[in-house]
Amino acid sequence: MNLRKTWVAMFGLLCMLGVLLIGCSKKENTEQSSNASEEKAATPAPAATPIDPSTVASVSGTVKFDGAAPKAAKIDMSQDPACKGTNTAETVVADGGNLANVFVYVKDGLGDRTFDVPKDSVVIDQEGCRYHPHVLGVMAGQNVEIKNADETTHNIHPTPKDNREWNESQPPKAAPIEKSFAREEVMLPVKCNQHPWMKMYVNVVKSPFYAVTDKDGKYEIKGLPPGDYTLAFVHEKLGEQDQKVTVAAKDSKTVDTTFKAGGM
């Protein structure tokens, strides 16, 4: 075979492979789609739909974990002498069968209702080279204040699917970083590339009807207008479970759910 032809053929094949792989590249597509939806988000939000406070109901309950809870993985923080504190991962926290860090929100049933974005900021603190809290709920457009209480530099790097990605470093004693997320996105991972064990999840929703289970697996959603709803229970590792619930005026319903160990 002619040597030059062999070279040309191989180079051509490599170029084709390169084009194919670029086509398969996920992140760039996400970037484009997020730019497109950013324009949508730029339109002014309509006025909030009024809710009669005398009729509002509440939903509460407990999220259980069925099965033997996995042993929390140890974190090695020796990379940075400034990192001290609890050194176990928070992937599945299930004390006594009660599952913490489950994000519960009204997924469906609110129709075209709109809600005012709270003026108060929600806070993410970095202390002991960990994020506090591990799972956070926030309304789309609400201010998120990120603080650094550690004697080391962190970088805060959300890796969203539908929101804009950013990566900023925050030295010790620096002023809080203030950000917001424009679009609804559940279990949006946030990580620190300087301390690779540092990971948390931000949940961005359009309504104020959400909660995160505490260490006893308990949650409570207040101020719901009467109606039929779908509640979603989302865990970073165990996935999502949905439950239907109907609440009448001034109702107080209990909705419990259980995640099975096999879901991991």
Next chain:
Amino acid sequence: MGIGAHSDVSIKDSPSSQGAHLKSLATPYNRALHRFAISVSCCTFLLIIAGALVTSNDAGLSVPDWPTSFGSLYKIPHLVGGVKFEHTHRMIAQFVGFLTIILCLWLWRAEPRRWMRQLGFVALGLVIVQGVLGGITVLYFLPPAVSSAHAAIAQTFFCLTVLIAIFTGRRFIEEVPRIELDKNRPTLITLTLLSIFVLYVQLILGAMFRHHGLSWWPHVLNAVSVCVVLTWTAIRALSLYSKIQPVRRPAMLMLWLLLAQLCVGFLAFQTRVAWGKDAVQPELPMVISTVAHVAIGALLLATAVVLAVEVWRHVPVAFEERVHSSQQKPVAV
């Protein structure tokens, strides 16, 4: 059909063997330049390891800005956590860039061979492109295609520095090549080029997997073709041309590196895909095995390139000149 088995086939000597004596007279061996070229390729190998450490430790974005590091071009940040890997990689990269500028200028000033001077400029161009790609990976949050291109160009640049080191060596300049014509099909040079090709594809697939652009299975699947092609090439070289030392050595090395790469690749797969899937942070066995896999991969690619050059030089293809049968009629005397 074997060459010479047919009446209308004749064999000619390859032009690559011509002028070997003249070349050795025209190009004096420059020991300092050769040693410097070796140093550049060693530093580049170190840089590849440093880059692999960044990826394996998930530290690619621990320094969020570029070309500055935490806002400064010269200030060394506190080297802890991911910054230790990322900033060390940047510092070695700057050093290699600086060495490449010197190498390019040195070749331009001291090298009588025009193509060698051009090779110096190609190396400089590649190192600049590589630096810019590294910056884009930081500024655009590690897009898989760009990060993979950064990984592939790193190894291309490494191969180039190895070639420059070989081309400036005493043996390459002063030795009169021992020529043996290759009459087999496919030719050995075709096999070596095919080896480079499958290795390059493997490199891209591996890089895409490491940078979360592809699943692991295309890389594992292509490992089969890498094994077949490289073994075929090495066995052909060793069985037919083992008397030619410059061909035998890289062929032998390629086989050993392939074996090592398969073992380390298996370990890397186990520690990353099988055992390390749910790890809360990069674990040491995964980091060691994946970095070793990248490093041996770079050595394997460079060895295949060196083998191709030596085969090109020592085992030229015997090409056929077909003469039309009507022109071969015996002439009556």
